[in-house]
Amino acid sequence: MDYQFNIQGIKKLIEDSKKEIADLGEIINPILESYELEEKEFLEVCQVGKFVHKIDTEIRITDKPKPPSPDFIISYKDKHIGLEHTRILAEDASRYLRIKTLLNFAEKIFESKYPNINVHATISILNDQLDYKPNEKAKLAEKIADFVQWTRLKKEFELPDFLTSIRTTKHSQVSFSYKEKKWQSELLTRDRLKKGILKKESKIKGYKKSKFDLVEYWLILFIGSISSVSYELNETENYEMKSKFDRVYLMADYDAKIIRIK
Numbered sequence: 001m002d003y004q005f006n007i008q009g010i011k012k013l014i015e016d017s018k019k020e021i022a023d024l025g026e027i028i029n030p031i032l033e034s035y036e037l038e039e040k041e042f043l044e045v046c047q048v049g050k051f052v053h054k055i056d057t058e059i060r061i062t063d064k065p066k067p068p069s070p071d072f073i074i075s076y077k078d079k080h081i082g083l084e085h086t087r088i089l090a091e092d093a094s095r096y097l098r099i100k101t102l103l104n105f106a107e108k109i110f111e112s113k114y115p116n117i118n119v120h121a122t123i124s125i126l127n128d129q130l131d132y133k134p135n136e137k138a139k140l141a142e143k144i145a146d147f148v149q150w151t152r153l154k155k156e157f158e159l160p161d162f163l164t165s166i167r168t169t170k171h172s173q174v175s176f177s178y179k180e181k182k183w184q185s186e187l188l189t190r191d192r193l194k195k196g197i198l199k200k201e202s203k204i205k206g207y208k209k210s211k212f213d214l215v216e217y218w219l220i221l222f223i224g225s226i227s228s229v230s231y232e233l234n235e236t237e238n239y240e241m242k243s244k245f246d247r248v249y250l251m252a253d254y255d256a257k258i259i260r261i262k
Contacts, residue, residue, distance in 0.1 A: 023057050024049055031061050048072055048085055051220055051251055054258055068206030070217065082207050082214045084245075087222045088196045090186065093229040099130050099178055102137060106144035107176040113142070114149055120171035121148040124164040124179045128228070148176065180228055188223055188231035193239055193250070193261070196221050201244045216246040224253035233257065 028049035037045065045064070052059045052074065062080070063073040070082030103123060110119075123144070132140055143160070150157050152168045159166065165179075200219055207217055223231040233252050239261050241248075248261040 024053050027052050027057070027059070027061060031064050035064060037064075044071070044085055047222060047251075047253075048083065048220065050256060051249070051258065054251075054256060055249075063212070065210065065212070068203070069210035069212060070203075070207050070214075073212055073214070074218075079215050080213055081216045081218055081246075082210070082212065084200050084203065084207075084217070084219045085222070086196065086200055086219070088188065088192065088231055090229040090231070095129060096178075096180070096227055096229040098132075099125055099128075102130070102132070102141055103144065103176045103178050105137060106141040106148070107174055109138075109142050110145035110148060110176070111174050113145055117149075117152075118171050118173050119148065119152050120169050120175045120177065121151070122165075122167045122177050122179050123148075124166075124181065126162050126164050128180050128182060130162050144176075183228050185224070185228065185230045185232045187234040188237070188239075188250075189234070190237060190239060190241070192231070193221065194241060197241070197243050197245070197248060197261075204244055217244075218247040218249070219243070219245040220249045220251055222251050222253060224255075233259070 028045050031045050032042070035041075041064075045061070048061065048071075052061065056076070058076070060075045061072055061083075062075050064071065065073060071085045072083040074081050074083050110117075144163075147157070147159065147163065147166055148168060151166045197219065204217055207214065223233065230253075233250075239250055239259055241261055243262045245262065250259045250261055251257070
């Protein structure tokens with residue numbers, strides 16, 4: 001009896017998952033098919049689509065304009081709404097982002113230099129700190145790509161001082177991951193959240209000059225990811241606060257939890 005119940009439960013989960021994917025596709029596909037998006041923009045559309053799906057599946061993303069308009073235009077209950085999207089990161093996020101940018105570049109070089117080879121590389125940097133000049137980036141990224149290939153082939157070589165380890169495994173694609181020594185995230189405070197909101201409120205004046213007939217302005221602030229520069233929700237904190245935006249939401253990436261702040 002329990003076995004039959006579990007099978008039915010699994011079937012329901014599968015069907016629910018299929019429906020969610022289909023609903024999400026209806027929300028984001030019109031934008032994905034209308035624009036040639038860079039990887040960062042593609043991820044933004046997916047994040048906003050996930051948010052919209054959680055709030056109300058009747059909401060539709062109708063446009064992704066350029067500044068000074070909001071990041072997205074959504075249609076909801078016959079109203080056009082400007083939707084701004086941002087991510088709250090720690091004050092020293094540039095340290096982490098510089099390394100991630102370098103590894104992403106190294107990943108692309110690897111794909112070009114070593115075609116038809118798929119690998120996942122986990123890379124650690126000494127003291128989670130790597131400073132380099134813009135004109136050094138390409139050469140440094142190519143070296144990292146070579147180190148990954150030599151590690152994959154089990155060649156004997158010495159890592160430079162700034163690299164503490166490279167580990168490779170077979171994979172379905174080329175993927176370089178940054179493994180931080182200190183990856184734990186801090187809890188999001190009200191003060192840090194307020195700074196994030198105020199920074200975006202300064203753009204509302206420009207939104208009102210856009211060509212779209214917008215009746216409301218919403219803001220979504222994303223947090224979370226496995227890195228030291230992201231934040232985690234503090235379950236004991238009250239994040240509600242006033243804002244010039246008509247609605248403000250806080251969404252955690254890792255579990256898609258959404259809190260309406262205003």
